[in-house]
Amino acid sequence: MLRSCTAGPPGSLRLALPAAAPAVRRRLRECAARIPEAGAVLDILEKCPERQKKGEFPVVVFEGLDATGKTTVTQSVKDALGAVLLRSPPACISQWRTIFDEEPTPIRRAFYAAGNYILASEIAKASTQAPVIVDRYWHSTAAYTIATETDGNIQNLPPDDDAVYKWPEDLLKPDLVLLLTVSPEERTRRLEGRGLERTKEEAELEANSLFRRRIEESYRRMVNPACQEVDASPSKEEVFKTVLQLIKNHCAL
Numbered sequence: 001m002l003r004s005c006t007a008g009p010p011g012s013l014r015l016a017l018p019a020a021a022p023a024v025r026r027r028l029r030e031c032a033a034r035i036p037e038a039g040a041v042l043d044i045l046e047k048c049p050e051r052q053k054k055g056e057f058p059v060v061v062f063e064g065l066d067a068t069g070k071t072t073v074t075q076s077v078k079d080a081l082g083a084v085l086l087r088s089p090p091a092c093i094s095q096w097r098t099i100f101d102e103e104p105t106p107i108r109r110a111f112y113a114a115g116n117y118i119l120a121s122e123i124a125k126a127s128t129q130a131p132v133i134v135d136r137y138w139h140s141t142a143a144y145t146i147a148t149e150t151d152g153n154i155q156n157l158p159p160d161d162d163a164v165y166k167w168p169e170d171l172l173k174p175d176l177v178l179l180l181t182v183s184p185e186e187r188t189r190r191l192e193g194r195g196l197e198r199t200k201e202e203a204e205l206e207a208n209s210l211f212r213r214r215i216e217e218s219y220r221r222m223v224n225p226a227c228q229e230v231d232a233s234p235s236k237e238e239v240f241k242t243v244l245q246l247i248k249n250h251c252a253l
């Protein structure tokens with residue numbers, strides 16, 4: 001891992017974050033002999049049309065650190081809008097997630113990037129029928145990769161206008177991206193309240209406030225589409241009301 005990247009993003013970050021679908025496919029192809037599941041993901045990806053077109057209904061993505069309330073609020077919004085709720089990585093590949101989570105960063109993130117492109121075809125189809133709510137998409141892949149491949153405080157992140165913060169040109173864009181944020185103390189309370197077994201990364205997030213800040217700052221630097229930040233500290237009912245209003249204001253509903 002690189003120690004500092006004040007002079008621009010490290011090569012390891014460029015390598016870890018595939019900029020478009022061909023790079024994702026190449027990465028999976030390279031490791032398919034050793035990891036048969038990479039071949040299986042590739043097969044699914046290759047069946048997806050290359051350029052996905054959104055339907056006439058709005059597509060709203062929810063992003064944020066774990067335990068900021070994405071699952072809770074996406075479920076309520078889905079029910080209120082009669083929307084389709086999709087998650088990344090999509091169900092058709094999520095059974096292989098634990099395998100890729102043990103792999104080095106470039107392979108791990110190629111799995112999540114592939115998930116985004118597969119999800120795009122699900123979004124394209126669903127958005128012809130109803131509004132679509134998405135729990136994590138490209139911004140998660142980018143923000144976690146950037147935070148993992150840099151070190152120290154946020155001054156070490158690539159500069160604001162760097163290409164790593166740009167949306168891939170060949171990936172279907174959502175209409176609105178809402179970034180849920182809560183204070184570290186509230187997040188810890190929610191994680192404890194949830195009482196689930198924590199993943200290695202969640203444990204690291206708890207232990208490493210710099211890592212957490214690099215993820216949030218990377219989310220904030222994403223452009224076209226940028227994330228609209230929502231204070232998710234209030235009660236579930238209040239967060240739901242705020243989010244619903246933002247969606248109604250922004251999308252034709």
Ligand SMILES: Nc1ncnc2c1ncn2[C@@H]1O[C@H](COP(=O)(O)OP(=O)(O)OP(=O)(O)O)[C@@H](O)[C@H]1O
Pocket residue numbers: 064065066067068069070071072073190191193194232233234235236237239
């Ligand atoms: N506004 C809120 N106020 C208090 N508790 C909340 C609020 N929203 C969610 N919670 C609780 O916080 C915990 C984490 O919420 P949730 O599972 O929705 O987060 P998440 O962002 O989907 O997490 P992950 O990314 O790890 O799946 C849950 O126990 C949930 O009931």
Ligand SMILES: Nc1ccn([C@H]2C[C@H](O)[C@@H](COP(=O)(O)O)O2)c(=O)n1
Pocket residue numbers: 066088089109112113115116136137138140141142144201
């Ligand atoms: N589109 C996505 C979705 C998820 N990830 C990664 C980022 C974290 O490592 C982890 C968090 O997911 P959760 O535990 O909240 O299901 O998955 C990604 O890179 N891209």
